[in-house]
Amino acid sequence: MPVTLKDVAERAGVSRSAVSRTFTAGASVSAKTRRKVEKAATELGYSPNALASSLTTGRTKLIGLISNNFHNPIFLEVFDLFTRGLQERGLRPLLVNLSDEVAPDNSVQMLRQYSVDGVVVASSTLPPEFAEAFRSAGIPVVHSFGRYSSSPKVHVVGIDNMECGRIAARALVDRGYDDVGFLGGPERATSTQDRFAGFREEMLRHPQARTRHSFATAYSFQAGRAEMQRLIAEGPAQAYFCGDDVLSIGALSAVRDAGLRVPEDIGILGLNDMEMAGWENINLTTIRQPIRQIIRSSIELVVAMLDEPDRYPEARLFPCSLVERGTLRPLS
Amino acid sequence: MPVTLKDVAERAGVSRSAVSRTFTAGASVSAKTRRKVEKAATELGYSPNALASSLTTGRTKLIGLISNNFHNPIFLEVFDLFTRGLQERGLRPLLVNLSDEVAPDNSVQMLRQYSVDGVVVASSTLPPEFAEAFRSAGIPVVHSFGRYSSSPKVHVVGIDNMECGRIAARALVDRGYDDVGFLGGPERATSTQDRFAGFREEMLRHPQARTRHSFATAYSFQAGRAEMQRLIAEGPAQAYFCGDDVLSIGALSAVRDAGLRVPEDIGILGLNDMEMAGWENINLTTIRQPIRQIIRSSIELVVAMLDEPDRYPEARLFPCSLVERGTLRPLS
DNA sequence: ACGCGTTTTGCAACCGGTTGCAAAAGCGGA
DNA sequence: TCCGCTTTTGCAACCGGTTGCAAAACGCGT
Numbered sequence: 001m002p003v004t005l006k007d008v009a010e011r012a013g014v015s016r017s018a019v020s021r022t023f024t025a026g027a028s029v030s031a032k033t034r035r036k037v038e039k040a041a042t043e044l045g046y047s048p049n050a051l052a053s054s055l056t057t058g059r060t061k062l063i064g065l066i067s068n069n070f071h072n073p074i075f076l077e078v079f080d081l082f083t084r085g086l087q088e089r090g091l092r093p094l095l096v097n098l099s100d101e102v103a104p105d106n107s108v109q110m111l112r113q114y115s116v117d118g119v120v121v122a123s124s125t126l127p128p129e130f131a132e133a134f135r136s137a138g139i140p141v142v143h144s145f146g147r148y149s150s151s152p153k154v155h156v157v158g159i160d161n162m163e164c165g166r167i168a169a170r171a172l173v174d175r176g177y178d179d180v181g182f183l184g185g186p187e188r189a190t191s192t193q194d195r196f197a198g199f200r201e202e203m204l205r206h207p208q209a210r211t212r213h214s215f216a217t218a219y220s221f222q223a224g225r226a227e228m229q230r231l232i233a234e235g236p237a238q239a240y241f242c243g244d245d246v247l248s249i250g251a252l253s254a255v256r257d258a259g260l261r262v263p264e265d266i267g268i269l270g271l272n273d274m275e276m277a278g279w280e281n282i283n284l285t286t287i288r289q290p291i292r293q294i295i296r297s298s299i300e301l302v303v304a305m306l307d308e309p310d311r312y313p314e315a316r317l318f319p320c321s322l323v324e325r326g327t328l329r330p331l332s
Numbered sequence: 333m334p335v336t337l338k339d340v341a342e343r344a345g346v347s348r349s350a351v352s353r354t355f356t357a358g359a360s361v362s363a364k365t366r367r368k369v370e371k372a373a374t375e376l377g378y379s380p381n382a383l384a385s386s387l388t389t390g391r392t393k394l395i396g397l398i399s400n401n402f403h404n405p406i407f408l409e410v411f412d413l414f415t416r417g418l419q420e421r422g423l424r425p426l427l428v429n430l431s432d433e434v435a436p437d438n439s440v441q442m443l444r445q446y447s448v449d450g451v452v453v454a455s456s457t458l459p460p461e462f463a464e465a466f467r468s469a470g471i472p473v474v475h476s477f478g479r480y481s482s483s484p485k486v487h488v489v490g491i492d493n494m495e496c497g498r499i500a501a502r503a504l505v506d507r508g509y510d511d512v513g514f515l516g517g518p519e520r521a522t523s524t525q526d527r528f529a530g531f532r533e534e535m536l537r538h539p540q541a542r543t544r545h546s547f548a549t550a551y552s553f554q555a556g557r558a559e560m561q562r563l564i565a566e567g568p569a570q571a572y573f574c575g576d577d578v579l580s581i582g583a584l585s586a587v588r589d590a591g592l593r594v595p596e597d598i599g600i601l602g603l604n605d606m607e608m609a610g611w612e613n614i615n616l617t618t619i620r621q622p623i624r625q626i627i628r629s630s631i632e633l634v635v636a637m638l639d640e641p642d643r644y645p646e647a648r649l650f651p652c653s654l655v656e657r658g659t660l661r662p663l664s
Numbered sequence: 665a666c667g668c669g670t671t672t673t674g675c676a677a678c679c680g681g682t683t684g685c686a687a688a689a690g691c692g693g694a
Numbered sequence: 695t696c697c698g699c700t701t702t703t704g705c706a707a708c709c710g711g712t713t714g715c716a717a718a719a720c721g722c723g724t
Contacts (some may be wrong), residue, residue, distance in 0.1 A: 080429060160672065
């Protein structure tokens with residue numbers, strides 16, 4: 001049923017090699033045969049089998065895209081940017097939803113079976129060991145939104161979460177809050193730990209301010225709302241730096257439902273600057289994570305590794321910046 | 333570098349066929365050789381190359397997952413459900429982001445090159461012809477969230493958009509609104525057209541009520557907000573059935589910014605019941621589209637077509653139902 | 665028309681598996 | 695132990711391409 005190289009060769013009256021060569025860039029074919037082959041190919045509706053050729057070339061142009069964040073709206077933006085970026089370079093994303101599993105073994109095995117050229121782990125909650133498992137298996141890997149480490153074993157592209165924590169602390173202090181809280185995401189996520197460490201470190205430099213902290217059970221609306229309700233019940237701080245935007249939105253809803261005003265009674269500072277944060281009915285002051293750049297850089301890195309698999313691992317960090325909207329009181 | 337069938341065969345002291353057979357279910361191998369092979373395989377860390385085998389078996393277990401909706405939060409839920417559902421059955425989603433293109437040709441060609449076993453088109457805005465192009469190319473295809481047609485050329489799984497329009501109209505009339513509007517998504521989307529047709533049809537049965545309509549430029553927050561601002565400026569209806577939830581949320585924000593109350597001054601009815609619609613700070617009354625069932629059914633259908641490629645095309649429609657929340661006045 | 669260097673071509677082996685077929689091995693009964 | 699039947703095994707061809715190599719064709723100068 002499907003038309004193969006052989007069919008085209010016969011029709012064009014040339015050898016199979018000739019056909020193969022007209023379809024591989026930079027191969028030696030005369031203009032005459034190329035014409036004959038192309039004619040035959042279009043007549044038959046031929047298109048080469050990418051998987052068969054991968055057998056000999058060792059390249060599939062498949063890239064595993066692994067994530068466990070299928071409930072945070074910002075990841076729709078992430079998937080959009082990744083798929084477009086990969087497609088632009090002729091690469092194909094093989095999507096892996098890791099929602100339940102924790103061990104990398106299955107994914108490694110599966111992606112090896114499909115001979116992916118490389119893997120992007122897009123997650124801020126997976127531990128570094130996860131990405132490292134791919135490296136051990138000899139698969140080029142980039143961990144996007146991963147934890148910064150001074151001695152990374154795999155390529156990491158993302159932000160400096162500690163610095164983010166510091167920026168957040170400074171933003172709150174600068175606005176005159178002297179009783180502030182860190183409302184983190186799940187405590188075991190590396191991103192939470194690092195943001196908290198940075199936040200605390202900076203707050204230590206401002207001993208006049210009281211600092212507290214607690215953690216939500218997930219990066220989700222409901223978790224943020226529930227935790228903020230608890231905090232309000234026991235007497236809240238003046239402002240909170242929340243784990244991420246969706247958590248912040250949950251927190252916001254709790255604050256407003258309690259009859260308190262934002263930012264007058266309680267200030268909220270998010271992180272990510274996802275599209276929704278800019279919606280007029282949310283209007284969240286937040287720290288912007290440059291996801292476009294992170295993703296572009298991740299793709300560039302994984303592409304670079306195709307030619308240079310043992311490239312020395314590096315950490316690429318992008319600066320974050322405050323986006324001023326309506327949930328923190330203005331600078332005085 | 334990678335360990336192959338041959339390596340295992342040599343180590344186990346058997347033929348390559350023997351190794352192949354131990355890894356294919358239902359093949360004839362004695363317990364003794366199976367043991368030998370398995371031992372050798374684990375020692376070498378062998379895992380079979382799925383692409384090489386696809387060459388002879390004709391099955392890749394790859395499923396193309398095509399969408400052009402990378403900006404509507406409900407599609408994150410859709411991708412989550414699709415990837416999980418496919419993975420559970422040992423299938424691998426090859427994700428295609430169709431954001432810019434309109435013609436199916438490139439996607440068809442590309443997915444043919446990768447020998448996908450089947451394709452799911454997950455989009456409420458792509459025309460039926462798009463999915464049909466895959467069928468013509470001999471690739472099993474299911475159009476999820478596609479347009480219902482009484483004589484479908486490809487399998488369609490989704491809802492009866494006309495019936496949705498009727499349900500919406502009835503919901504508004506039953507609540508005593510007598511000046512109602514249809515605030516649709518993009519006019520060229522088949523889903524918009526059908527919902528409008530159903531809505532209008534039902535409203536014709538209630539001539540006491542005034543009916544109007546207009547269209548937003550996209551299924552998006554900003555489009556919904558902008559259109560609602562325009563409507564308010566020129567004097568709004570009492571209630572609107574909006575194209576979908578995200579459009580509704582945009583409309584809501586415009587209503588509230590204009591100092592009007594919901595549902596007292598203007599009622600809003602959405603469609604989809606995405607997770608966010610249930611957030612307490614949104615609390616949107618909406619028509620629930622059973623996406624779990626739609627996706628499960630889509631997967632079942634595409635799986636069924638693997639064994640029966642010429643299966644007679646059918647339309648599978650799931651009923652929608654009203655989810656009562658806070659943006660329409662209660663039944664009187 | 666001839667010779668030489670360059671380009672183009674086809675052959676055949678190979679990528680990593682699968683599978684029909686015939687031969688070999690295993691098994692139970694006499 | 696031998697026979698006949700069933701199960702297991704290996705051979706070899708094949709899936710749809712790619713590629714090194716040697717032979718053929720070409721271009722060009724004389």
